[in-house]
Amino acid sequence: MTTATDAVQPGETPVLEAVGVTKRYGDLTVVDDVSLRVRAGETISLLGPSGAGKSSFLRCLNLLEPFDEGHVFLDGELLGYRPHRGRLRELSDRQLNRQRRHIGMVFQQFNLFAHKTVLENLVEAPIGVLGVDAEVARKEARDLLDQVGLADKEHVYPAQLSGGQQQRVAIARALAMHPKVMLFDEPTSALDPELVSEVLDVMKSLAASGMTMVVVTHEIGFAREVCDRFVFMERGAVVEVGAGASLAVDQVTHERTRAFLSRVL
Amino acid sequence: MTTPIPTTAPTPADVIGMRRSKPLPVLRTVYAVVIVVAVLAVLRSLAGNEALDWPTVREYFFDPAVMEGLRRTLVITVLAIVIAIVLGVVVANMRLSKNPVLRGSSWTYVWFFRSIPLLVLLVLAYNLSLVYPEITISIPFGPELFSTSTQDLVSPMVAAVAAFGLQQAAYTSEVLRASIQSVPVGQREAAAALGMSHARTMWRIVLPQAMRVAIPPVANETINLLKATSLVAFISVPDLLYSVQQIYSSTFQVVPLLLVATLWYMVIVSVLSGLQYLIERRLRRAPGRRTARPTAVAELADKELS
Numbered sequence: 001m002t003t004a005t006d007a008v009q010p011g012e013t014p015v016l017e018a019v020g021v022t023k024r025y026g027d028l029t030v031v032d033d034v035s036l037r038v039r040a041g042e043t044i045s046l047l048g049p050s051g052a053g054k055s056s057f058l059r060c061l062n063l064l065e066p067f068d069e070g071h072v073f074l075d076g077e078l079l080g081y082r083p084h085r086g087r088l089r090e091l092s093d094r095q096l097n098r099q100r101r102h103i104g105m106v107f108q109q110f111n112l113f114a115h116k117t118v119l120e121n122l123v124e125a126p127i128g129v130l131g132v133d134a135e136v137a138r139k140e141a142r143d144l145l146d147q148v149g150l151a152d153k154e155h156v157y158p159a160q161l162s163g164g165q166q167q168r169v170a171i172a173r174a175l176a177m178h179p180k181v182m183l184f185d186e187p188t189s190a191l192d193p194e195l196v197s198e199v200l201d202v203m204k205s206l207a208a209s210g211m212t213m214v215v216v217t218h219e220i221g222f223a224r225e226v227c228d229r230f231v232f233m234e235r236g237a238v239v240e241v242g243a244g245a246s247l248a249v250d251q252v253t254h255e256r257t258r259a260f261l262s263r264v265l
Numbered sequence: 266m267t268t269p270i271p272t273t274a275p276t277p278a279d280v281i282g283m284r285r286s287k288p289l290p291v292l293r294t295v296y297a298v299v300i301v302v303a304v305l306a307v308l309r310s311l312a313g314n315e316a317l318d319w320p321t322v323r324e325y326f327f328d329p330a331v332m333e334g335l336r337r338t339l340v341i342t343v344l345a346i347v348i349a350i351v352l353g354v355v356v357a358n359m360r361l362s363k364n365p366v367l368r369g370s371s372w373t374y375v376w377f378f379r380s381i382p383l384l385v386l387l388v389l390a391y392n393l394s395l396v397y398p399e400i401t402i403s404i405p406f407g408p409e410l411f412s413t414s415t416q417d418l419v420s421p422m423v424a425a426v427a428a429f430g431l432q433q434a435a436y437t438s439e440v441l442r443a444s445i446q447s448v449p450v451g452q453r454e455a456a457a458a459l460g461m462s463h464a465r466t467m468w469r470i471v472l473p474q475a476m477r478v479a480i481p482p483v484a485n486e487t488i489n490l491l492k493a494t495s496l497v498a499f500i501s502v503p504d505l506l507y508s509v510q511q512i513y514s515s516t517f518q519v520v521p522l523l524l525v526a527t528l529w530y531m532v533i534v535s536v537l538s539g540l541q542y543l544i545e546r547r548l549r550r551a552p553g554r555r556t557a558r559p560t561a562v563a564e565l566a567d568k569e570l571s
Contacts, residue, residue: 100457
């Protein structure tokens with residue numbers, strides 16, 4: 001049984017599952033009891049006005065941001081903690097890094113390593129963290145660069161690339177770790193308008209290839225066309241979850257989602 | 266037969282085809298002349314000045330005692346700056362640690378060694394045997410492993426290297442801390458998201474980028490340290506300055522011998538400055554500006570030529 005709010009089949013383990021994730025800054029609750037189950041191969045968009053807590057929630061998913069309540073599971077494995085004598089004990093940094101390498105992250109500001117060439121950016125973690133043979137890693141990195149349309153840029157430094165090119169390198173860098181899921185934090189918000197589509201195209205083909213993706217975005221068109229489901233958030237809480245294709249003012253069910261869409265469409 | 270100056274504002278028809286010229290830079294010329302004259306005057310007063318006694322300068326410039334002093338100055342400087350950088354990296358990282366005890370001890374270290382005048386520290390290190398007559402390595406509250414008298418272990422050279430190294434580490438750690446913090450936090454987040462450990466992130470991602478920021482101030486400090494080492498005269502280490510002082514105390518050729526030392530300091534500082542330039546140029550290559558520019562120029566040239 002597949003519904004718009006939860007596509008996970010009975011007996012199936014979701015690739016990524018968040019249960020009641022809550023994050024507070026003092027009195028301010030920026031992520032309020034958010035739960036989400038992401039099925040293998042699904043693409044999910046997180047929508048909402050700025051300050052809705054979408055990015056904070058996304059950063060909780062790979063534990064870049066510590067949160068106060070709730071749990072995140074990757075392929076059924078609890079992230080960041082392990083049960084120990086009836087309590088949840090924090091994992092060591094080493095164990096945390098071991099879990100994080102399975103989650104790819106793409107940032108709004110690209111965050112490419114400025115002192116390394118494009119190719120060095122791609123092979124740094126596979127060689128240093130996964131222990132992949134350098135030649136193998138380089139070959140794979142070249143294949144990935146080819147996939148994102150930047151095969152000729154391997155010896156160039158990030159500062160010499162356009163924003164769109166940098167973001168495509170950043171996507172390739174995350175893919176080089178063979179992640180189980182890819183998180184995108186407003187990947188096109190820092191780009192000049194004419195560069196947005198080249199990044200969205202890469203993401204589109206990535207989704208088509210079966211990658212599991214969670215995307216914080218303001219690109220409603222992309223969310224409607226590419227994403228299986230959307231999650232609309234406001235003030236830290238989930239307001240509505242629905243099928244991506246139903247992202248239109250006259251099709252969403254919640255009043256606040258409708259108000260948001262009519263503002264941005 | 267000159268073109269009459271138009272009395273009204275020039276129209277496009279008037280100005281098209283005219284060549285451009287610049288007004289005479291009157292003030293700039295005046296400044297330049299004044300400076301050149303002043304420099305020439307100073308040079309002449311030095312060149313023809315008997316008191317400088319250039320033949321004596323030449324005579325002592327490569328004197329064995331001066332060479333030996335120069336060697337000591339260099340040894341102290343190099344060892345001290347190596348200690349300062351290695352220890353500085355450690356102290357800076359302690360300061361940025363999550364552990365409050367490490368943060369606190371780092372802060373205390375910097376506070377302590379910045380508070381003591383360098384000369385006092387130097388003399389204290391030299392007289393360490395008055396405070397601790399013996400130095401003993403042992404298992405805490407357990408048996409002794411090694412023991413020696415402080416006077417044997419802490420020679421004046423060791424005292425000098427320790428004093429300069431420890432104090433410089435306090436200053437250098439602050440420079441390094443600021444450089445590390447100048448690396449955008451996104452670089453660290455990206456590394457964490459890729460599963461890189463703290464140590465690996467620091468070593469492979471943060472420090473290489475922090476170094477670009479740190480090189481000019483660290484070079485500054487090295488040059489400063491080089492000249493500060495002349496304080497070792499107070500603990501009778503015959504460095505560059507002290508060895509020329511020893512010579513002129515018997516020959517009374519004060520000015521020429523001070524010139525010998527000065528010229529040597531200038532030579533080393535020049536070498537250090539050149540080194541700094543080379544390192545900066547090498548590090549600047551990374552973000553690509555140097556290679557970007559020729560490409561842009563080439564593109565422009567292509568356009569112009571086609």
